[in-house]
Amino acid sequence: MSLRFRTVSEIGTPPPIEWVWENRIARGYVTMLGGAGGVGKSALVASLEVAVLSGQMFLGGGTIQGPIIHGDFDTDARAQIPWLERAVVGQGVSRDVLQHITYVDSESGGFMDEAGLAALRAHAIETGAVLIVIDAFTSAFPMIRGNDAGEVMQVMAAFRALAKETNAAVVILDHTPKPMANMPEGRGLLGSTIKSAGARAVHLLSRVKPSEVGGQDVLKLEAHKNNLAAVGEPVGVLRVWEGDGLRFELYELPDADQNMPSTKARKALEAYLDDRAGTVIPRKELFDQIITRLNVSERTVKRAMAEVVSDGAAQVIALHGRGNPVGYKSVLEPADPGPLDSLTPPDSSVEVLAPNQNSVSDSILFDSPPDLKSPVGPKSFEEERW
Ligand SMILES: Nc1ncnc2c1ncn2[C@@H]1O[C@H](COP(=O)(O)OP(=O)(O)OP(=O)(O)O)[C@@H](O)[C@H]1O
Numbered sequence: 001m002s003l004r005f006r007t008v009s010e011i012g013t014p015p016p017i018e019w020v021w022e023n024r025i026a027r028g029y030v031t032m033l034g035g036a037g038g039v040g041k042s043a044l045v046a047s048l049e050v051a052v053l054s055g056q057m058f059l060g061g062g063t064i065q066g067p068i069i070h071g072d073f074d075t076d077a078r079a080q081i082p083w084l085e086r087a088v089v090g091q092g093v094s095r096d097v098l099q100h101i102t103y104v105d106s107e108s109g110g111f112m113d114e115a116g117l118a119a120l121r122a123h124a125i126e127t128g129a130v131l132i133v134i135d136a137f138t139s140a141f142p143m144i145r146g147n148d149a150g151e152v153m154q155v156m157a158a159f160r161a162l163a164k165e166t167n168a169a170v171v172i173l174d175h176t177p178k179p180m181a182n183m184p185e186g187r188g189l190l191g192s193t194i195k196s197a198g199a200r201a202v203h204l205l206s207r208v209k210p211s212e213v214g215g216q217d218v219l220k221l222e223a224h225k226n227n228l229a230a231v232g233e234p235v236g237v238l239r240v241w242e243g244d245g246l247r248f249e250l251y252e253l254p255d256a257d258q259n260m261p262s263t264k265a266r267k268a269l270e271a272y273l274d275d276r277a278g279t280v281i282p283r284k285e286l287f288d289q290i291i292t293r294l295n296v297s298e299r300t301v302k303r304a305m306a307e308v309v310s311d312g313a314a315q316v317i318a319l320h321g322r323g324n325p326v327g328y329k330s331v332l333e334p335a336d337p338g339p340l341d342s343l344t345p346p347d348s349s350v351e352v353l354a355p356n357q358n359s360v361s362d363s364i365l366f367d368s369p370p371d372l373k374s375p376v377g378p379k380s381f382e383e384e385r386w
């Protein structure tokens, strides 16, 4: 290999990114779209293709209008073409746009090899394709061991070269591993790290539990990584069937995070401390209150408290006594300091700890008896915000 040695000014500035689909799929680069089998990748991509063929917006993002090559190694033309037909109807465009998509599959039922890639490159240059779709990685390259970094890297390098040489966006559909209990969306792509590293953006498609979206048919599209634009929030995508047509529409996802015990605990801790601003609440008292009221675990409350402190919403206060007890205090000023309070000298029995000392205090057994020297909260318990 011969190396090139250049200064920054010799290299110059890169040309602006041309988005085939705004902020998600760029010309000249490889993008992966992953999802579990049957989730709707091919259908979604068919709708995107119709949007690109006709220059329509797609799910709120602009597109570049241009020819497309669709490489299908997963099913066969009879299975994929109906998605294009449905998209044309659903998106209200003329069927004529389908003239500008070249459908590629293997005559012999084989898979992609160097000759196949070269033919794809030549056809993309000849047609001026702005988008090349490969559906799907596993079926185009069944001989590749997904967990063999070297083999996957070679394929990804070939696709990167294809994207660069043709200036088309190369979009590879791929499968995700089975979701795990603690990570329902799965862990990214199958055999993922090298595939993800070889692509500039990886988008994942998953199904939202119908119970969370009023029984509707909603998918979640999220950027697993995006090196060319901000990752952005996941978006909901509603599948709308109307007669022979299918279209995808943006759908506002429920804010699942709001219902997480950790989020609830954090809010409750902040509210409890803010309501008693100016007062140090002993850790045991505070945690007992939140655990009982929210019916959450001590672990959840501990973690939530650590977040409240690291967010700067409360301070850890060392209380003198056996077992080095600590308490917490809102950073807010007391709402209405009475005339007497303002005359009270600062409480010298408490010491403010830096947020990073919280982890030390976390190890303290909190059921050691609090030896309080500071006042506890007000009596107006019923008025708390939850
Ligand atoms: N006629 C139909 N009416 C309603 N839903 C349909 C119809 N045909 C297919 N579907 C839905 O579309 C899904 C398949 O979508 P699609 O083929 O795009 O998935 P995929 O992610 O590409 O799957 P794979 O990984 O197997 O290629 C089916 O699981 C089914 O739920």
Ligand SMILES: [Mg+2]
Residues within 6 Å of the ligand: 041, 042, 043, 074, 135
């Ligand atoms: Mg498919």
